[in-house]
Amino acid sequence: MKPIQVGLLGIGTVGSGTFNVLTRNQEEIRRRAGRGIEITMVADLNVERAREIVGDRARVVADAREIIANPEIDIVIELIGGYGIARALVLEAINAGKHVVTANKALLAVHGTEIFAAASAKGVMVAFEAAVAGGIPIIKALREGLTANQVQWVAGIINGTTNFILSEMRDKGLDFDVVLKEAQRLGYAEADPTFDIEGVDAAHKATLMSALAFGIPVQFDKAHVEGITKLAAADIRYAEQLGYRIKLLGIAKRRDDVGGIELRVHPTLVPAKRLIANVEGAMNAVMVQGDAVGTTLYYGKGAGSEPTASAVIADLVDITRLHTADPDHRVPHLAFQADELRDTPVLSIDQVRTAFYLRLRVADQKGVLSSITSILAASDISIDAVLQRESNEGEHQTDVIILTHETQEGAMRAALAQMQALPTVLAPIVSLRKEELA
Numbered sequence: 147m148k149p150i151q152v153g154l155l156g157i158g159t160v161g162s163g164t165f166n167v168l169t170r171n172q173e174e175i176r177r178r179a180g181r182g183i184e185i186t187m188v189a190d191l192n193v194e195r196a197r198e199i200v201g202d203r204a205r206v207v208a209d210a211r212e213i214i215a216n217p218e219i220d221i222v223i224e225l226i227g228g229y230g231i232a233r234a235l236v237l238e239a240i241n242a243g244k245h246v247v248t249a250n251k252a253l254l255a256v257h258g259t260e261i262f263a264a265a266s267a268k269g270v271m272v273a274f275e276a277a278v279a280g281g282i283p284i285i286k287a288l289r290e291g292l293t294a295n296q297v298q299w300v301a302g303i304i305n306g307t308t309n310f311i312l313s314e315m316r317d318k319g320l321d322f323d324v325v326l327k328e329a330q331r332l333g334y335a336e337a338d339p340t341f342d343i344e345g346v347d348a349a350h351k352a353t354l355m356s357a358l359a360f361g362i363p364v365q366f367d368k369a370h371v372e373g374i375t376k377l378a379a380a381d382i383r384y385a386e387q388l389g390y391r392i393k394l395l396g397i398a399k400r401r402d403d404v405g406g407i408e409l410r411v412h413p414t415l416v417p418a419k420r421l422i423a424n425v426e427g428a429m430n431a432v433m434v435q436g437d438a439v440g441t442t443l444y445y446g447k448g449a450g451s452e453p454t455a456s457a458v459i460a461d462l463v464d465i466t467r468l469h470t471a472d473p474d475h476r477v478p479h480l481a482f483q484a485d486e487l488r489d490t491p492v493l494s495i496d497q498v499r500t501a502f503y504l505r506l507r508v509a510d511q512k513g514v515l516s517s518i519t520s521i522l523a524a525s526d527i528s529i530d531a532v533l534q535r536e537s538n539e540g541e542h543q544t545d546v547i548i549l550t551h552e553t554q555e556g557a558m559r560a561a562l563a564q565m566q567a568l569p570t571v572l573a574p575i576v577s578l579r580k581e582e583l584a
């Protein structure tokens with residue numbers, strides 16, 4: 147049978163990996179797919195660089211629309227990124243009856259509802275394994291492998307850049323900016339790296355996982371998003387002393403007690419003994435807890451050229467196997483049938499329940515600790531552990547670190563305001579969320 151023809155839009159980090167892996171492993175991939183898969187056209191604004199990568203193995207054009215207009219092309223891979231031109235091109239490709247593979251989590255987390263609806267109307271597939279945790283087949287696991295389960299929660303290190311920054315800062319004592327530049331050089335960071343360090347990229351991915359896990363539409367605008375830019379070295383150190391590591395986690399959790407879903411990204415204390423706490427560098431790891439299967443863990447490279455290409459090509463193979471099947475017999479885009487998605491609300495951050503780490507810089511005098519613990523007790527927040535450490539900031543000051551048991555975020559916020567108002571609390575209180583992930 148003639149190879150299936152693929153058009154590649156954008157041949158940068160992931161695009162070049164995709165082209166190279168597909169070329170290198172073409173025979174093995176053909177044996178799996180049942181048919182050859184060939185990238186016959188490539189579009190990139192940087193035509194010269196694209197030609198250097200593909201040589202004479204594919205036709206290179208500057209205008210992506212030339213690929214969409216080509217009736218020979220069955221599948222379009224979108225690896226440009228962003229919400230602008232990528233959205234237009236993906237919708238145009240769908241309307242032209244092409245299947246789409248994309249690694250663009252930003253696009254799908256924000257415009258997924260529109261894109262999946264357009265694809266279903268046209269009877270084409272939009273595949274996005276590379277969009278979450280790069281090479282780790284977490285989309286496959288959530289859509290297919292775990293399909294028997296009521297998923298309880300999903301929690302993951304799903305941004306390689308920030309995990310790399312946290313690891314390098316802790317292990318080598320390097321500055322934030324230096325490590326970020328290195329992550330950019332290695333091809334891990336987004337075109338706009340604030341998406342990485344402010345938690346936005348992780349929230350895009352958590353949004354997609356929440357939809358797959360709970361059968362809700364993608365709703366990035368409802369996600370609570372915090373990055374790592376405000377994290378202080380002192381808290382990383384104190385957390386270690388208490389037996390925890392700080393990781394930027396994307397979390398999606400079902401809350402049957404209130405009939406909602408928690409969707410949040412923030413630095414999180416995780417027990418150092420958990421496998422996920424020991425995931426270092428640009429590696430990703432996702433934990434999924436299902437009612438039947440229990441806790442599962444998926445680990446691997448979440449960013450970079452060939453690891454991400456691995457996921458893109460897995461989608462190409464899936465589409466090659468399935469494109470002649472009746473659309474009703476394909477796996478639904480978001481794991482649940484499109485007409486079975488529910489409007490279960492995403493909870494506001496005030497309704498979220500977690501344990502907390504608090505650091506208070508206080509005057510080193512009698513009665514300070516009891517005034518703090520009284521406020522927590524009055525707010526029904528119970529204390530798990532307390533640590534007191536001399537502060538480097540000056541004499542007669544001390545750092546009090548408190549770990550609490552689980553409480554509602556709104557209650558903690560109110561208690562924090564009261565504690566902050568104490569004259570003996572000398573600096574803004576640091577509060578971080580803590581998850582046991584058991």
Ligand SMILES: NC(=O)C1=CN([C@@H]2O[C@H](COP(=O)(O)OP(=O)(O)OC[C@H]3O[C@@H](n4cnc5c(N)ncnc54)[C@H](O)[C@@H]3O)[C@@H](O)[C@H]2O)C=CC1
Nearest residue numbers: 156157158159160189190191225226227249250449450454
């Ligand atoms: N780099 C990584 O490790 C990962 C990236 N992704 C996603 O993959 C996508 C691509 O990322 P990268 O390869 O890192 O980006 P990149 O910036 O390395 O590559 C993008 C390419 O698109 C080209 N381009 C830009 N506008 C274009 C247009 N209008 N027409 C044709 N070509 C155009 C650029 O010249 C460039 O070669 C993004 O959505 C990103 O979020 C997903 C997982 C991992």
Ligand SMILES: N[C@@H](CC=O)C(=O)O
Nearest residue numbers: 305306307334336449
């Ligand atoms: N910028 C992202 C790339 C992969 O999605 C990351 O650092 O994880």
Ligand code: NA
Nearest residue numbers: 275278280282
């Ligand atoms: Na993946």
